Amino acid sequence: MVENGGKWRKQLTSLADPATTLSVARYFGDRIVELRNEKDFSVRDLAKMVGVSAPFLTDVEKKRRYPADDTLAKLAKALGTTVEDLKTYDNRPPTKELAELADEDVDYAFVFRKIVDRVKESGMSPGDVERRFFPGEQTDEDQK
Numbered sequence: 001m002v003e004n005g006g007k008w009r010k011q012l013t014s015l016a017d018p019a020t021t022l023s024v025a026r027y028f029g030d031r032i033v034e035l036r037n038e039k040d041f042s043v044r045d046l047a048k049m050v051g052v053s054a055p056f057l058t059d060v061e062k063k064r065r066y067p068a069d070d071t072l073a074k075l076a077k078a079l080g081t082t083v084e085d086l087k088t089y090d091n092r093p094p095t096k097e098l099a100e101l102a103d104e105d106v107d108y109a110f111v112f113r114k115i116v117d118r119v120k121e122s123g124m125s126p127g128d129v130e131r132r133f134f135p136g137e138q139t140d141e142d143q144k
Contacts, residue, residue, distance in 0.1 A: 029061040031089040035079040036061075050074040066092060 036046050047057040052071060059065040067075060069083075076083045102109035119129060130137070 026089070027063055027091050028066065028086065028089040029063040031086060032057075032075065032079070033061050035081060039079060041078075046075075046078060049078045066090070 036043070039046075041049075043057050043061070044054045047054040050057070050071060051074065052067070056065065060067055072086060073083055076086055098108075098112060102112060115129075118124070122128075124132075
């Protein structure tokens with residue numbers, strides 16, 4: 001760690017082309033920290049650029065809050081990435097979307113309940129569920 005302007009920062013170097021380097025982040029807040037550190041922005045710097053408070057941004061990084069779509073777009077722009085990239089790290093359960101599907105068609109509610117019951121009864125892992133619904137695709141468990 002090297003002192004930089006009175007702040008301690010990790011200095012990460014990579015022999016790989018930065019455009020092809022894969023993220024090590026698994027969660028949205030971790031991705032924000034990763035990109036912020038790559039740009040050498042402090043929390044206050046980034047918060048000011050995006051138009052949010054530093055405590056709010058800290059809450060986002062610590063996975064306590066999630067930004068609204070307009071703030072998400074500003075974060076993506078300031079961090080030099082896309083909204084789509086950031087959304088791939090959104091690990092919040094899609095409860096709103098599931099509820100909307102169940103409200104639109106009661107058959108979805110029954111199917112969702114069957115899936116939940118089957119997972120609980122069998123002790124299926126998230127990777128097991130992914131392999132069942134998305135055969136042939138690599139799961140997070142397979143990547144570990």
